[in-house]
Amino acid sequence: MIKDKIVFISGASSGIGEATARRFAKEGAILLLCARNIVKLNELKKELEETYNGRVYTYELDVRDKQAIDALFDSIPDELKNIDILVNNAGLAQGLEKVQDGDVDEFDVVIDTNIKGLLYLTRKVVPTMVKNQRGHVINLGSLAGVAAYPGGAVYCATKAAVKFISDGLRMDIVETPIRVTNIQPGLVETNFSVVRFRGDVEKAAKVYEGIKPLTAEDIADIILYTASVPEHVQICEVTVTATHQATGGIVYKK
DSSP, X not given: OOTTOEEEEESTTSHHHHHHHHHHHHTTOEEXXXXXXXXXXXXXXXXXXXXXXXXXXXXXXXXXXXXXXXHHHHHSOGGGOSOSEEEEOOOOOOOOOOGGGSOHHXXXXXXXXXXXXXXXHHHHHHHHHHHHTOOEEEEEOOGGGTSOOTTOHHHHHHHHHXXXXXXXXXXXXXXXXXXXXXXXXXXXXXXXXXHHTTTOXXXXXXXXXXXXXXXXXXXXXXXXXXXXXXXXXXXXXXXXXXXXXXXXXXXXXX
16 A cells, blocks of 8 residues: 555654654655755665665755755656655754743744744645645644643644644645644654753653653554555544653653
């Protein structure tokens, strides 16, 4: 079902994006991968091509840059522009300060990446899906989009936006066979917290102490599953947490 489908994944050089690329490569998908870190992306490309003998194309991209997105899609060969699955994975958090103490430049980075970047890619890809009458948009939301937690107001707001963009898009294309899925993970141990704490690895590690968190591979498995169900089935939303996490702020740690 996934073999030979064209899959576009943003933020594919690490974490959930990288794990998702591996899952789809194993299933025989044709991959279009983008991220800011082109070196890591090309290392992944080489590995996936050698391991699965597949087709992998890589693009250096900051999803906040509209002109760069236009240039990227202009450069994609015509036979690869009929994207079957768009995985809007690129996203981040910066800082855990209260709103009144936050850095407004970091507010811009988080909002522009998590909301506007997702919208830019969706706007670019979905018209072709509508024309072809096939496709699947998979957005990476967060448990943070369900309920806010202290110090996370801006990030939580962006992930709430992902939920409502997903819901609204689903309404906008309801007359088509195109599916829209919003994945909302809780604690996932990736480099997410390292980025949030501006490179402080020690501080980031404390987030996951005392609990077995989800892994990037766990989420990639769910993404692959939502893309693999029969075409008449649309998994609208998946909220998934570690067993000892109830909400964004209620976590049992040993």
